[in-house]
Amino acid sequence: GEDVEQSLFLSVREGDSSVINCTYTDSSSTYLYWYKQEPGAGLQLLTYIFSNMDMKQDQRLTVLLNKKDKHLSLRIADTQTGDSAIYFCAERSSGFQKLVFGTGTRLLVSP
Amino acid sequence: DARVTQTPRHKVTEMGQEVTMRCQPILGHNTVFWYRQTMMQGLELLAYFRNRAPLDDSGMPKDRFSAEMPDATLATLKIQPSEPRDSAVYFCASGSGQVANTGELFFGEGSRLTVL
Numbered sequence: 001g002e003d004v005e006q007s008l009f010l011s012v013r014e015g016d017s018s019v020i021n022c023t024y025t026d027s028s029s030t031y032l033y034w035y036k037q038e039p040g041a042g043l044q045l046l047t048y049i050f051s052n053m054d055m056k057q058d059q060r061l062t063v064l065l066n067k068k069d070k071h072l073s074l075r076i077a078d079t080q081t082g083d084s085a086i087y088f089c090a091e092r093s094s095g096f097q098k099l100v101f102g103t104g105t106r107l108l109v110s111p
Numbered sequence: 112d113a114r115v116t117q118t119p120r121h122k123v124t125e126m127g128q129e130v131t132m133r134c135q136p137i138l139g140h141n142t143v144f145w146y147r148q149t150m151m152q153g154l155e156l157l158a159y160f161r162n163r164a165p166l167d168d169s170g171m172p173k174d175r176f177s178a179e180m181p182d183a184t185l186a187t188l189k190i191q192p193s194e195p196r197d198s199a200v201y202f203c204a205s206g207s208g209q210v211a212n213t214g215e216l217f218f219g220e221g222s223r224l225t226v227l
Contacts, residue, residue, distance in 0.1 A: 031214050033215075041221075042115075043204075044218070045215050048214075088154065098144075098167065099156075101146075101153065104153055104154065
């Protein structure tokens with residue numbers, strides 16, 4: 001079955017780059033996603049990457065996909081205190097829109 | 112501003128009581144998902160619907176949980192009887208369901224359930 005793994009916690013200083021990693025098992029995944037959850041709120045889509053891409057850049061966000069190793073990463077450049085949140089990796093399994101989420105990585109940005 | 116609406120936002124109840132959570136998906140979305148979030152398990156998929164039909168509820172304890180879509184504008188998740196281990200935040204999410212699109216899901220703000 002599908003499984004998505006993430007490290008639980010990451011702490012960085014303001015201005016540094018943050019890299020959040022994720023591994024998944026479903027080789028038939030078509031899209032992979034990064035969602036952000038701020039305290040007391042639901043999840044919001046940050047960015048996504050189609051499985052035939054290796055990299056996607058969107059302002060301060062860079063997504064890298066290594067299909068061979070089934071590894072996805074999210075790099076946040078110039079991390080700000082407002083980036084402190086839980087970041088979820090998710091894969092879209094074949095078929096409909098079912099998303100399988102990782103455990104979430106809590107990012108703490110200190111001044 | 113289209114968004115997924117969930118009620119109640121917070122619910123405290125006693126063990127054994129029935130709990131019903133409601134969700135209004137974004138108008139025009141035809142897929143609806145129920146997720147449960149806990150510190151220990153993270154985000155678990157409980158059930159999902161397409162065009163109001165249940166497609167997968169394998170993540171849901173069948174003896175006490177039930178999920179329905181009485182119409183296209185309302186999804187419900189019911190727990191009867193509730194137990195302390197059901198304490199969690201329950202999220203509803205909706206999507207447009209078209210295979211060609213990116214599959215983005217839109218989440219509600221969640222219903223935080225505490226069972227004493």
